[in-house]
Each structure stands twice: as C-alpha cells, then as structure tokens.
Amino acid sequence: MNKLKFIALLAGLLLTATAHAQQVQVIKLPELQKRLSRPTDTTYVVNFWATWCGPCVKELPHFDKLTTTYKNQKVKVLLVSMDYASQLDKKVMPFVAKNALKSEVMLLNETDPNLYLAKIDPKWTGSLPFTLLLNNARHKRQTFEQEFTAEELQKQLQAFMK
Amino acid sequence: MKKLLPFLASLLVLVLSSFIMLRPVADAGYQVGDKAADFKLKNVDGKLVSLADNKAAKGYIVVFTCNTCPYAKAYEQRIIDLNTKYAPQGFPVVAINPNDPATVPGDSFAEMQKRAREKKYAFPYLQDETQQVAHQYGATRTPHLYVLTRQGADFVVSYIGAIDDNSEDAKLVKTKYLENAMTELVAGKTASVSSTKAIGCTIKWKKS
Numbered sequence: 001m002n003k004l005k006f007i008a009l010l011a012g013l014l015l016t017a018t019a020h021a022q023q024v025q026v027i028k029l030p031e032l033q034k035r036l037s038r039p040t041d042t043t044y045v046v047n048f049w050a051t052w053c054g055p056c057v058k059e060l061p062h063f064d065k066l067t068t069t070y071k072n073q074k075v076k077v078l079l080v081s082m083d084y085a086s087q088l089d090k091k092v093m094p095f096v097a098k099n100a101l102k103s104e105v106m107l108l109n110e111t112d113p114n115l116y117l118a119k120i121d122p123k124w125t126g127s128l129p130f131t132l133l134l135n136n137a138r139h140k141r142q143t144f145e146q147e148f149t150a151e152e153l154q155k156q157l158q159a160f161m162k
Numbered sequence: 163m164k165k166l167l168p169f170l171a172s173l174l175v176l177v178l179s180s181f182i183m184l185r186p187v188a189d190a191g192y193q194v195g196d197k198a199a200d201f202k203l204k205n206v207d208g209k210l211v212s213l214a215d216n217k218a219a220k221g222y223i224v225v226f227t228c229n230t231c232p233y234a235k236a237y238e239q240r241i242i243d244l245n246t247k248y249a250p251q252g253f254p255v256v257a258i259n260p261n262d263p264a265t266v267p268g269d270s271f272a273e274m275q276k277r278a279r280e281k282k283y284a285f286p287y288l289q290d291e292t293q294q295v296a297h298q299y300g301a302t303r304t305p306h307l308y309v310l311t312r313q314g315a316d317f318v319v320s321y322i323g324a325i326d327d328n329s330e331d332a333k334l335v336k337t338k339y340l341e342n343a344m345t346e347l348v349a350g351k352t353a354s355v356s357s358t359k360a361i362g363c364t365i366k367w368k369k370s
Binding site: 086113 | 329
C-alpha cells in the first residue's frame with residue numbers, strides 16, 4: 001500500500017514537473033521590462049525567437065542547453081517567443097513540448113514593434129533572432145542581432161561574465 | 163618615438179580591421195536624408211531594372227522582401243495594395259529579394275517568377291543576387307521599406323521602416339506608418355515620422 005502511494009506521489013510529481021517545464025507565460029511589454037530591470041547579479045541570457053524563424057529554431061537548443069550547463073552559476077536563460085499570441089496553443093506550446101525546453105519560455109504579446117522594440121533595446125532593428133546579455137548589478141549589457149553556433153554563444157557568454 | 167610608431171601603426175590596423183569587420187551590421191547603410199545609389203537588378207521578366215528607368219517617377223517605395231518569410235507573406239497583399247494606391251501618384255513599388263537562394267531555395271529566381279506570376283505583381287520584383295544593394299541600403303530584414311523621393315537628379319531616402327503597426331491582421335491596424343509618411347511625401351513635404359521599426363526575418367546572407 002505504502003509502495004503504491006509512493007508510486008502515485010512520484011507519478012504526480014513527475015507530471016507537475018513536466019507540466020511546469022512546458023508552461024509559456026504570455027506577457028506584455030511592462031512585465032518584460034520589469035523582469036529585465038531587476039538589480040541582481042544574475043547574468044540574463046535573453047533570446048528573442050519565433051517558431052516561424054528558421055535560424056531561431058536552429059540556435060534555440062544552444063540557448064536552452066545553457067540552463068543545464070550553468071545550473072550552478074548565476075545565469076538565467078529567458079526564451080522570449082515573438083510568435084503571435086494567437087499561435088500559443090497551435091505553434092508555441094507544441095514546439096516547447098516537442099523540444100522539451102528546460103528554460104523559462106515566455107511569449108511577448110504586443111502588436112506594434114515600432115513601439116516596443118526600442119524599449120527592449122534601442123539597437124534592435126527588428127530582425128530575429130535577437131539576443132540580449134544582461135547583468136544589471138554590474139551594469140553590463142550586450143546585444144547580438146545574429147544567429148549563434150553553440151561555440152560562439154559559449155564564447156560570448158564567457159567573455160561577458162568575466 | 164621610434165617605438166611608438168610601430169605601436170601606432172598596429173593600432174591603426176586594429177582599428178581599421180575592426181571597422182571592416184563591423185561593416186555589415188545594422189547601423190551601416192542609409193539614414194533618412196541620404197542619397198540612394200541607383201542599381202541595376204534583374205526583374206522576374208528577365209530585364210534589368212534601374213531607378214533611373216522610370217522618368218515619370220517622383221520616387222519609389224523600395225521594399226526588401228521575399229517569398230518565404232512569414233512576415234513578408236503577411237504583408238504581401240498590403241505591398242500590392244501600396245503599389246495600386248501610390249504608383250498612380252508617382253511612387254511605384256520596387257520589390258527586391260535579397261535572400262541567398264543557396265540558403266533558402268524558396269527564394270530562387272524561378273520561385274520569385276512563380277510568386278510574381280501567381281500574385282500578379284504589377285511592380286518589379288528584383289533579385290539582389292550579390293546582396294550588394296541590401297548591404298548598401300542597410301536592410302536587415304524582410305520586409306524592410308525605404309521610400310525614396312526624387313530631388314533633382316538624385317533619389318533621397320525619405321522614410322525607412324515599417325508599413326503599419328499590426329503584421330498579423332491588416333484589419334486591426336491602428337497606425338499606418340508608411341501611408342502617413344506617404345501623404346506628406348506625395349505633397350512634397352518631409353515625413354514627420356520618417357523612421358519606424360518592424361519585426362521581420364533576418365536577410366539570409368551568403369556564407370562568406
């Protein structure tokens with residue numbers, strides 16, 4: 001009996017863990033801005049991507065892997081989907097599940113890039129993928145409007161954290 | 163001084179080389195007010211097209227776009243409509259596909275011809291085979307728009323950026339950035355909002 005309970009508990013835990021990993025929070029710009037302005041000594045790796053963007057999909061695993069590689073360091077990976085909010089259930093959730101993403105995924109639900117792009121970063125001209133390295137406590141910020149290989153990303157992040 | 167010279171020389175080389183490396187990034191290219199260089203690119207009908215060809219044009223709506231990007235597709239009808247509206251006012255659309263077909267087969271010249279035929283493009287759809295025009299303009303994504311106005315013998319960049327504020331649904335658009343600028347430009351004024359931003363697909367550059 002006890003054993004059964006234990007198995008049930010384990011199964012329950014597993015289920016919630018999976019469900020948690022697959023959550024995608026739909027946010028508006030002010031929430032994202034708030035999130036990116038926390039005065040912590042954590043290095044944020046913020047990757048803006050979309051399921052329809054080929055280069056994004058290609059490089060996304062490199063970003064997601066950082067969550068595991070830097071598990072014991074103050075590094076936080078945020079994967080911000082620029083898909084339309086209407087595509088959340090049809091495209092984004094299935095993509096996140098299929099790729100078993102371990103990092104925090106959010107979807108930016110805004111329609112007018114002319115209003116929000118510059119508020120995320122003035123250097124962003126609007127192409128995807130776009131990556132932001134950020135450490136507010138150390139007042140460091142670097143942007144990349146390009147696609148990364150795993151090696152390039154590691155190199156940039158290590159240089160940034162030095 | 164003797165020691166300083168080689169140091170300065172190597173510094174100069176360093177600065178110059180970093181400048182060269184930085185050249186293809188976003189802030190290179192045209193700003194509003196710059197003179198746009200003419201080009202000669204192959205249209206889907208096989209003929210070469212230049213800005214100078216159309217003597218009656220008061221300007222052009224130059225749009226870097228492609229067959230394959232979902233944003234370009236979302237805006238395709240709106241680009242067709244822009245030509246319908248502004249070509250009679252002297253500002254026809256010139257569409258340029260800058261993508262490397264080796265990376266995106268859907269953007270090959272044959273596929274461009276097919277697309278233009280299917281959608282009955284009434285404007286040139288040019289292939290920027292060397293990607294030199296896209297580099298020169300500073301285009302980074304598709305779609306990416308540049309409105310040029312004729313000023314004497316030159317074409318001057320008068321608007322850069324977005325078509326409107328809602329890529330997903332044309333019916334939900336609140337601000338038509340480009341049309342607002344066009345109203346002023348057609349009237350011979352300068353655009354009060356001459357530079358806007360939009361999301362798009364990265365131009366697929368040739369692997370160097």
